[in-house]
Amino acid sequence: MRMLHIACKELKAFRDPAMLVFMLATPLAIMLILGTALSRGFDREIEIGEIRVLYRLEQPDRTLGQVWSEFVRDAESSGVRFEVSDSREKGLEMVRRAEYAGMAVVSDSGMVYTGNDRAAVENAIVQGLLQTFADRYRLSAVLADGGISAPEDVGREYVRSVSVDGTRQPDSMDYYAVVITTMIILYSALTAAQLMEWERKRKTDLRLLSAPVSKAEIFVGKMAGSFLLHAVFVILLVLFSRYAFNADWGSRPLAVLPILFSQLLFVLGFGVAVSYLLRGGGAAGVVIMVIVQLEALFGGAYFPVEGSTGWFGAIAAWSPLGLTNRALLQVIHAGEWSTALRAMAFNFGAAALCLGLAAVIMRKKEGL
Amino acid sequence: MHVLEIRRLTKKFGDVHAVDQLSLSVREGEIFGLLGPNGAGKSTTILMIASLLPMTDGEIRIFGRNIAEHPKFAKQQIGLVPQDLAIYEEMTAYENVAFFAGLYGLRGKELRSRAEEALAFVGLEDKRNRYAKTFSGGMKRRLNIACAIAHRPKLIILDEPTVGIDPHSRQSILSAVRRLNEAGSTVLYTSHYMEEVESLCTRIAVMDHGKVIAEGTLPQLTSVVTDRREIVVTLRETDRVKEDALLDIPGVRTVVRDDHRLLIETDAEVNNLNAVIRALTASGVEIADIGTRRPNLETVFLSLTGRSLRDD
Ligand SMILES: Nc1ncnc2c1ncn2[C@@H]1O[C@H](COP(=O)(O)OP(=O)(O)OP(=O)(O)O)[C@@H](O)[C@H]1O
Ligand SMILES: [Mg+2]
Numbered sequence: 247m248r249m250l251h252i253a254c255k256e257l258k259a260f261r262d263p264a265m266l267v268f269m270l271a272t273p274l275a276i277m278l279i280l281g282t283a284l285s286r287g288f289d290r291e292i293e294i295g296e297i298r299v300l301y302r303l304e305q306p307d308r309t310l311g312q313v314w315s316e317f318v319r320d321a322e323s324s325g326v327r328f329e330v331s332d333s334r335e336k337g338l339e340m341v342r343r344a345e346y347a348g349m350a351v352v353s354d355s356g357m358v359y360t361g362n363d364r365a366a367v368e369n370a371i372v373q374g375l376l377q378t379f380a381d382r383y384r385l386s387a388v389l390a391d392g393g394i395s396a397p398e399d400v401g402r403e404y405v406r407s408v409s410v411d412g413t414r415q416p417d418s419m420d421y422y423a424v425v426i427t428t429m430i431i432l433y434s435a436l437t438a439a440q441l442m443e444w445e446r447k448r449k450t451d452l453r454l455l456s457a458p459v460s461k462a463e464i465f466v467g468k469m470a471g472s473f474l475l476h477a478v479f480v481i482l483l484v485l486f487s488r489y490a491f492n493a494d495w496g497s498r499p500l501a502v503l504p505i506l507f508s509q510l511l512f513v514l515g516f517g518v519a520v521s522y523l524l525r526g527g528g529a530a531g532v533v534i535m536v537i538v539q540l541e542a543l544f545g546g547a548y549f550p551v552e553g554s555t556g557w558f559g560a561i562a563a564w565s566p567l568g569l570t571n572r573a574l575l576q577v578i579h580a581g582e583w584s585t586a587l588r589a590m591a592f593n594f595g596a597a598a599l600c601l602g603l604a605a606v607i608m609r610k611k612e613g614l
Numbered sequence: 615m616h617v618l619e620i621r622r623l624t625k626k627f628g629d630v631h632a633v634d635q636l637s638l639s640v641r642e643g644e645i646f647g648l649l650g651p652n653g654a655g656k657s658t659t660i661l662m663i664a665s666l667l668p669m670t671d672g673e674i675r676i677f678g679r680n681i682a683e684h685p686k687f688a689k690q691q692i693g694l695v696p697q698d699l700a701i702y703e704e705m706t707a708y709e710n711v712a713f714f715a716g717l718y719g720l721r722g723k724e725l726r727s728r729a730e731e732a733l734a735f736v737g738l739e740d741k742r743n744r745y746a747k748t749f750s751g752g753m754k755r756r757l758n759i760a761c762a763i764a765h766r767p768k769l770i771i772l773d774e775p776t777v778g779i780d781p782h783s784r785q786s787i788l789s790a791v792r793r794l795n796e797a798g799s800t801v802l803y804t805s806h807y808m809e810e811v812e813s814l815c816t817r818i819a820v821m822d823h824g825k826v827i828a829e830g831t832l833p834q835l836t837s838v839v840t841d842r843r844e845i846v847v848t849l850r851e852t853d854r855v856k857e858d859a860l861l862d863i864p865g866v867r868t869v870v871r872d873d874h875r876l877l878i879e880t881d882a883e884v885n886n887l888n889a890v891i892r893a894l895t896a897s898g899v900e901i902a903d904i905g906t907r908r909p910n911l912e913t914v915f916l917s918l919t920g921r922s923l924r925d926d
Contacts (some may be wrong), residue, residue, distance in 0.1 A: 251716040258705060449700040453761065456664040457717035458689040612668070 248459045249467040256471025260478070269479040270486075273430045277487055280426070281419030297368045300331040300340065300349040310354050310383065317379040326375060344553065348372055361580075367552070370579035421550065423493030424574050427483045429547035431510050432538050432567055434476050438517025439530045441468050442614040451614045465608060469601070473514060480506050496578040505577065505586050508593035509570045515600030522607040541567045566592065615677070617642050617691075617769050617800040618663065623672035625658050625824075632658040634824035636672070640769075640802055640817075645795050647815030648804040649911060651923050655824040656804040657697050660773050663802075664694045676769065690718060693767030693799075695759050697774050703747035707738050707757050710746060715764035725764075732764035736790050752783025759787065763794060770794055771802045776810060788814060808911040808923055820915055827918050832911070839909040839917050842867070845878040845890055848903035852876060856897045863889045872922040874902075879916050 259265055303314060318328045328350075331337030337349045341360060347368040348361035359376060361369035445451040454464050481503065487493040495502060521530040544551065544558075545567025552572075554562050562568050573589035576582040608614070618640040625633040633655040640646040648656050661667035663674055665685050674681045674688075681688040701710050712729040720728055733739045736756035741749070746757060759775060772791065776784045791814060795801050805811050811818055812832055820828040820835070828835055849855070855876060857869045865884030870877045880886060887906070894901060907913075915923045 247721075248717060248719070251713070255713050258709070262704065448702060449696060449698045450702060452661075452664075452666055452694070452696045453700050453714055454717065455666055456689060456692065456694045457714065458686045458719070459717055613666075 249463045249470065252454075252459075252464060252467025253471035253474065256468055257475050259475060268433075269430060269476070270482060273426050273483055274486060274490075277419065277422050277426045277491060277493070281417075281422040281491065281493070297326045297372060298346045299326060299328050299372055300337045300346045301328050302331050302334060302337065302349070302351050304351060304353040306352070307354050310352070313383045314352060314379070317375075317382065321375055324375070326372060350376060361582075367550075367575070367579070369576070369582075373580050417494075419487075419491055420494040420578070421575070423484075423487040423491065423495070424578065425545070425547045425571050427480065427487070427506065428509060428545070428567060428570055428574070429542050430483065431476070431480060431506065431513055432541060432545075432547075434472075434510065435513045435517035435520075435534050435538055436531065437476075438469075438472060438514040439521035439534050441472060441518060441521070443521065445614055455613065461608060461614065462605070464614065465605065469514065469518070473510060476510055476514070477507060480510060494578055496581075502574055502577055505570060505573055505590055508590040508597070509567075512566070512593040512597040512600070515597040515604070518604045519600035522604045522611075541565060544568060546571050566596070615642050616640065616675070617644075617677060618802065619673075619675040619678075620659070620663070621673045621675075623659065623662060623674065624670045625655075625662060625667065626670045631824050633662070636821075636824065636826055638819050638826055638829065640800060642800055643795070643798075644817055645791065645801040645803060645815045647811035647818040648802065648821055649806065649808065649811045649818055649915075649923070650804075650821030651806055651915075651921070654806075654821040656821060657773055658824075659821075660694070660771055660802070660804065663771060664692055665689060690765075691768045693762035693765065693770045695762045695770070695772040695775050697777070699754050699758050701746050701754060701757055701761060704745065706743050706745055707733060707749075707760070708742040710757060711760050711764050714761045718765035720765060728764045728766070732760040735763060735793065736760045737786050750780075750783075752779040752786075755779050755783060756787060756790070759790060763799075766799070768798075768800060769802065770799045773804050774806070775803075776805070776807065806923055808915075812911055818911070820911070820918070822915075822919050828914060835911065835914050836909045839913050841882050842909050842913055842917060843880055843882045844907050844909070844913050844916070845876075845880060845887065846903075846905055846907060847876040847878065847890070847894065847901060849874055849876060849894075850900045850902060852899070854897050854899050855894070859893045859897065860890065863893060866890075868916060868920050870916060870920070870922045877912070877916060877922055879913060 301314075301318075303311065306314065321328060329346075331340075331349060334349075334351060337346075338360060340346050341349050341362050344362050346362070348359055350357055350359045350372075357376065357380070359369075359373060361372070442451070445454060455461070481500075484495055484499055484503070484506070488495045488499045517534060520534055524530040524533060542548065544562045544565040546552070546562070546565075547567070551559070551562040551565075551568060553559075569585070569589045569592060573586040576584075577586050616639045620639070621637050623633055623636040624631065636655070636659060638646075648659070650656050658667065662669045663676075663681070665681055665688060676684075676688040676691050679687055702713070705713070708729060711732050712725055715725055715729055715732070730739065730742070733742050736759050738753065738756055738760060741753065746754060749757065755775060759772070763770060770791075775791075776787055779787075788810065791801055791803065803811070803815060815832075817831055818829070818835060819826045828838070852871045852874060855869075855871070860866055860869050860878060863886050865881040865886045866878055867881070868877075868879045870879075878890060887904075891901070891904065912923050915921070
């Protein structure tokens with residue numbers, strides 16, 4: 247109960263004009279600038295060259311083989327080249343090394359498409375194409391077999407993990423709405439690092455600690471309040487960019503909130519953990535600021551880092567922010583949740599670790 | 615029944631004995647004054663009573679219960695007014711009071727009426743919806759008190775609540791403390807303003823270097839020094855005063871410089887005022903004002919320590 251009371255007090259920061267500017271006005275302005283001013287450069291970047299995809303046909307019947315080769319010919323004209331792969335393992339390895347955007351394993355009982363995580367945009371396009379193939383195959387199968395019901399079921403579920411909205415290509419606003427939102431979440435690490443410092447500066451830590459509430463209640467109350475406050479801003483950012491800027495957040499924009507909230511929890515935990523490790527004050531702020539800015543760069547907040555090579559690409563591949571961004575883009579543009587589940591598992595795990603660490607240090611420490 | 619009992623309380627910061635074997639007890643209904651100069655250990659003592667600072671040694675009991683064993687119980691009985699302002703400037707007066715009252719378990723209607731009551735006690739009821747950052751220093755001090763009393767604590771601890779404020783706010787705070795006491799709260803009041811403690815407190819402990827050096831009612835404390843009298847001289851500047859010459863005058867016991875004042879403690883029955891004036895004019899200082907006064911707490915402190923209470 248007292249925890250809730252403390253959490254409610256944290257929410258009053260909503261009235262702070264500086265908070266509104268930082269959490270709402272600034273990110274929306276950045277989205278608008280990057281999403282519109284840079285749109286031409288952005289389009290060129292994602293449509294660069296042709297998209298190369300591997301495939302394997304496994305025990306095809308005549309109809310399937312025929313429809314597939316027609317499809318491959320058509321796809322070539324729209325810039326997607328399908329090449330046959332000798333073996334499944336070798337093919338997947340090449341996809342992993344980003345030599346190909348993905349690999350489709352096609353049989354008459356279904357198709358599994360495995361895409362490289364870092365080529366989310368390409369994958370979205372390929373999966374859109376595969377869906378048209380599935381439709382075509384279902385039709386041909388129906389014609390060939392004289393209306394037997396089995397292929398129809400096959401067709402409905404033919405391609406695994408294809409986006410409903412697969413035909414719409416992401417533009418730069420779609421990209422920046424996502425990555426600026428996650429960047430702003432990242433910045434809340436700074437607020438979190440100040441959570442207890444804020445009370446110390448006002449000397450209200452004395453009042454909190456002289457009241458009959460435990461340190462744990464204060465900690466959880468303040469964290470929960472801060473989480474709620476930031477969560478409200480995140481929801482506003484998603485809805486505002488969706489409806490005012492027409493950014494693509496998928497068919498149901500609120501479905502991505504669990505991913506965003508997992509990131510928020512991790513970031514807040516990270517902020518308090520660093521502030522406790524470095525005993526609050528200025529040092530923690532500087533360290534977090536540096537980490538946040540580098541993370542924003544490597545995580546793709548300023549420009550897409552997918553397909554980056556060399557040392558930059560190597561670091562980018564390990565960026566937690568990048569993981570969350572990839573997860574979001576794949577859910578939004580391909581309806582693909584596997585990276586999202588991995589990102590959420592990572593975020594919740596890291597959050598638990600950070601919060602645990604902070605709690606242990608806080609218990610041993612005098613004061614807040 | 616003792617509201618507060620402190621036994622051989624000690625706090626060491628490294629080699630510094632901020633509080634040194636301090637013992638005292640406060641009875642129900644008292645306004646107990648803790649008087650001492652800067653650095654005497656008043657705030658340190660109070661922080662330990664409020665469980666905000668671990669003690670090095672000793673024992674504190676609130677209503678007979680050891681606070682180390684019953685911290686929640688002790689905290690629930692206490693309303694602490696910290697020496698430094700501890701309020702949220704970005705919240706209104708009412709929100710501040712209501713938030714802190716809520717930490718003591720008050721909810722809903724009761725919380726609202728108690729918060730209003732606390733604001734009225736310090737005369738801020740008509741400013742309830744103003745943000746604390748728009749308040750004057752004196753109003754912030756009053757709010758600082760209101761934040762500690764809405765849960766009707768049995769023991770209110772005020773740590774120098776009148777430092778650096780205007781006379782109007784000071785009067786309003788002193789009167790609020792009296793009314794809180796009349797309404798049933800026991801008060802522990804620290805200050806280094808002797809006049810405040812003299813007029814407000816029913817019992818007084820004089821503290822210096824972490825120890826209680828005298829304790830009792832005002833008449834009890836001053837009776838120790840009824841054979842003394844104090845000559846207070848106000849000077850343009852005290853640099854050129856020759857203390858040795860003054861100490862040679864018959865009856866003079868101690869001489870203390872206090873800002874632009876010179877406090878000369880002397881035996882009551884010796885008439886040496888003329889000799890003092892002669893010695894001062896001989897050293898070439900300009901006397902702005904001179905007078906004598908009956909023994910008060912300052913004389914007590916002076917005679918016990920050889921120093922003035924106010925050295926700031
Ligand atoms: N955290 C601390 N670390 C080291 N020394 C401290 C600390 N807090 C207080 N002290 C020392 O303990 C002594 C008592 O300080 P305290 O603040 O209790 O005095 P006080 O009577 O409240 O004085 P004031 O009238 O200035 O508020 C001082 O010598 C002070 O320097
Ligand atoms: Mg003090």
